[in-house]
Amino acid sequence: MRLFLASYRFGAHADRLAELVGTPGRVAVIPNACDAWPDYWESAVTSDLVPLRRHGYSPEILDLRDFITRPTELERTLREYPLLWVRGGNTFVLRAQFARSGADLVLPRLLAEDALVYSGYSAGACLLTPDLHGLESSDDPAEVRPTCGIEPLWDGLGLVDHRIVPHVDSALDPDDFGNRLVAQYTAAGLPHWALTDDGVVVVDGDSPELLA
Numbered sequence: 001m002r003l004f005l006a007s008y009r010f011g012a013h014a015d016r017l018a019e020l021v022g023t024p025g026r027v028a029v030i031p032n033a034c035d036a037w038p039d040y041w042e043s044a045v046t047s048d049l050v051p052l053r054r055h056g057y058s059p060e061i062l063d064l065r066d067f068i069t070r071p072t073e074l075e076r077t078l079r080e081y082p083l084l085w086v087r088g089g090n091t092f093v094l095r096a097q098f099a100r101s102g103a104d105l106v107l108p109r110l111l112a113e114d115a116l117v118y119s120g121y122s123a124g125a126c127l128l129t130p131d132l133h134g135l136e137s138s139d140d141p142a143e144v145r146p147t148c149g150i151e152p153l154w155d156g157l158g159l160v161d162h163r164i165v166p167h168v169d170s171a172l173d174p175d176d177f178g179n180r181l182v183a184q185y186t187a188a189g190l191p192h193w194a195l196t197d198d199g200v201v202v203v204d205g206d207s208p209e210l211l212a
Contacts, residue, residue, distance in 0.1 A: 002117040003159065003203035005125035007166035007195035008088070009048070013211050014055055016202050020117045021083050024056035028081040032064045032097040033089025033123040036143035048087050059085065064101040071102025078106065081116055088122025088166070091132055092141045095156070096148040098127065104157055111159065118159075122166045125201070129156040129163045134184055138177040160201065160208060163192040170197045 004017045018024065029052070034044045045061060052059040062081075067074040078084070084107075086094070098104040110116055120127060126135060132154050141152035165181045167173040178194070185192040193201055193210055202209045 001111045001203055004119040005128060005164060005201040006121040007199055008197040009051060009121050011200040012198035013200045017119055020204060025058060026081050027052055027057045027059045027083045027085050028062040028078065029059045030062050030064060030084060030086045033087060033094035035097060036090055036093050036147040052085065064097045064103055067101040071106055074101055074103060075106040078110060079115055083117045083119060086120035086124030088124055090139045090143055091123040091126045091135050092139055092144050092152045093147050094123045094127055095153045096144045096150055099153055100148060108157065108159060125164050125166060127156055128159040130158045130161060131163060132156055134181050137181055163190060165192055165194045168194045168196050
């Protein structure tokens with residue numbers, strides 16, 4: 001299994017993603033964490049396409065809403081890409097769209113086969129953790145029902161065994177949700193990775209590596 005989990009885009013470790021992927025090529029960009037914000041959606045996608053192209057990748061948008069209740073077609077499509085790029089936004093909306101499309105079942109199979117690399121940042125990283133409780137301090141679960149038509153799901157995909165707190169000490173977190181969530185998880189004895197916007201967690205095989 002190959003994972004690149006960041007607080008913000010490449011963090012300070014674009015080279016490590018390149019090592020996981022090999023020669024840069026096609027990338028499926030999954031922007032569904034932004035589905036609750038239609039006025040922001042297009043600009044959010046564009047803001048990711050530019051840095052991906054700058055690093056030599058060929059990004060293509062893959063909207064999970066096009067695959068609702070069509071997991072077989074989704075799996076066939078994902079197999080065409082060596083890399084997935086799952087951007088930030090609302091973690092609960094992203095989790096719901098993974099469930100509605102069947103991506104939450106398809107992705108673990110593909111990763112177990114080592115069929116592709118998963119790169120996710122912020123919500124895209126938190127999605128892979130065991131549990132999403134605590135993230136409601138910054139991501140609004142109430143956006144899920146009007147956006148996705150289902151109730152919020154509070155379980156992550158469980159592909160890593162630590163929770164992730166992104167944007168620690170970041171200008172993207174002016175209300176300091178990150179440090180407060182770190183304190184909450186620490187007090188509760190919950191294993192977690194606290195990531196600054198430079199930090200990433202890399203999995204290449206079985207063991208995760210935390211890079212500051």
